[in-house]
Amino acid sequence: VDHRPRPGGEINEDRVRFQGTAxxxxxxxxxxxxxxxxxxxxxxxxxxxxxxxxxxxxxSGFDCTAPVRSVNAGWVSASPLxxxxxxxxxxxxxxxxxxxxxxxxxxxxxxxxxxxRLREGGDLEIDTGExxxxxxxxxxxxxxxxxxxxxxxxxxxxSRDEEGHExxxxxxxxxxxxxxxxxxxxxxxxxxxxxKNLSALHDLTETLGASMALVVYPRAYQYSxxxxxxxxxxxxxxxxxPWVREPFxxxxxxxxxxxxxxxxxxPAFDSADEFPLFREDDPHWNEAGARLMAESxxxxxxxxxxxxxxxxxx
Numbered sequence: 001v002d003h004r005p006r007p008g009g010e011i012n013e014d015r016v017r018f019q020g021t022a023x024x025x026x027x028x029x030x031x032x033x034x035x036x037x038x039x040x041x042x043x044x045x046x047x048x049x050x051x052x053x054x055x056x057x058x059x060s061g062f063d064c065t066a067p068v069r070s071v072n073a074g075w076v077s078a079s080p081l082x083x084x085x086x087x088x089x090x091x092x093x094x095x096x097x098x099x100x101x102x103x104x105x106x107x108x109x110x111x112x113x114x115x116x117r118l119r120e121g122g123d124l125e126i127d128t129g130e131x132x133x134x135x136x137x138x139x140x141x142x143x144x145x146x147x148x149x150x151x152x153x154x155x156x157x158x159s160r161d162e163e164g165h166e167x168x169x170x171x172x173x174x175x176x177x178x179x180x181x182x183x184x185x186x187x188x189x190x191x192x193x194x195x196k197n198l199s200a201l202h203d204l205t206e207t208l209g210a211s212m213a214l215v216v217y218p219r220a221y222q223y224s225x226x227x228x229x230x231x232x233x234x235x236x237x238x239x240x241x242p243w244v245r246e247p248f249x250x251x252x253x254x255x256x257x258x259x260x261x262x263x264x265x266x267p268a269f270d271s272a273d274e275f276p277l278f279r280e281d282d283p284h285w286n287e288a289g290a291r292l293m294a295e296s297x298x299x300x301x302x303x304x305x306x307x308x309x310x311x312x313x314x
Contacts, residue, residue: 001114001122002085005075010047014090017050017072018042022093030066030271030308032208033073033094035083035201037110038103039217039284039293049287051102054294062302064309076103079110080197084143084204091208098306099205100297101198102215105222105247108178111193112171118281129152176237179222183246190250193200202260214258215297216251217265220278222291224269230281261304268296 003253004015012018025031034040034052042050048057056070071094073086083101091099118124133298178186198214205212220227221239228234238244248266269292277289285293302309 001123002082003075003077004086014093015075015089017047017074019047022090022095024066025069025094027070028066029069030064030098031069031071031096032098032100032307033071033091033130035078035087036074036103037104037107038074038076039104040078040102041076042074042290043076043284044279044282045285045287045290049290051285051290051293052298054291055298058295058298059302059307059309061312062298062309063312064307065134066308068307069298071096077106077112078111080113080194080201081108081114084197084201087201087204087208091204091210092171093244096205096208096210097141098301099201099208099210100215100301101201101212102217103198105179105219106175106219108190108194108247109172109175111197112189115193116171128245130253143257144194174236178247179219179237180241181242181243181246182184183243183249187250189245190258193205199259211259211306212249213263213301213304214260215265215293216248217293218245218248219283222248223266227276228278228280228283228299231279231283232281233283261306263297263300265293265296268292 003016005011007013007015010017010019012021014022032052032054032055040051042052047053050072052072052074056068059068073090078086079294080101080103087099087314106305115124172189174180178190179253204213219237220231221234221237221241222244223240225239245266248264251262251264273291274288275293277285279286299311301307302311
């Protein structure tokens with residue numbers, strides 16, 4: 001299940017796409033750790049064109065009170081559950097100030113599938129155990145004040161795990177189920193997987209002393225009839241079908257109840273002047289699509305006070 005990239009080239013010893021190590025991040029750096037799947041990783045894109053490093057490039061032109069450094073910890077077919085497991089391992093070492101998870105439309109199915117496999121293998125434990133131990137070992141400043149909260153979180157995550165096992169909903173057959181049917185038919189699956197794991201990711205991020213933000217972006221078929229006409233996945237969905245935007249409705253209707261801020265990227269893609277933003281024969285962004293993502297996330301995080309920067313006025 002934890003199918004992370006092998007070290008080598010652009011993949012460092014922690015198996016993340018970062019040309020350096022945690023030790024290369026300076027004390028004064030404001031570290032943004034990006035989590036997500038192949039879109040975040042930058043599948044088919046050069047290192048500097050992947051959206052986390054395009055984000056760093058955009059932010060370098062802002063007025064910032066600290067250097068903003070990006071760490072691209074996305075990888076192919078990851079999901080919130082797998083990102084949670086990764087953050088539990090590397091979070092204390094990289095000490096992020098902000099964790100940004102970019103949600104893909106396949107995450108809704110992948111999270112349920114991975115959880116099912118982990119349960120079958122007896123390896124699901126969703127808690128802060130490893131991060132808790134590493135934080136104690138490193139003796140991070142102010143840790144003692146979080147002691148009761150850390151112990152509380154360990155119990156909460158374990159109880160969530162036990163509760164979820166009994167009431168788990170069946171795994172949908174369609175990997176794109178969330179965009180192929182009315183929202184009301186998907187809610188239980190969405191909340192039993194992605195929302196539960198994003199909540200745990202948020203709690204762990206807080207334990208690490210960081211903030212978390214969620215970015216929800218569209219696939220090509222959710223905003224255009226012309227994008228990715230020869231994508232190898234095109235047979236699995238209906239471009240601009242009647243339910244393709246239902247996941248965005250979910251977050252739009254519930255954003256005020258979520259513990260983390262949410263950026264809806266659908267309007268940015270809908271109003272984009274540039275075309276294409278995706279590859280013709282592949283579901284992933286081209287350089288222009290990744291740049292649009294980076295520019296939008298950079299401006300939003302700055303304007304929301306999530307990074308110590310101001311967008312310069314012309």
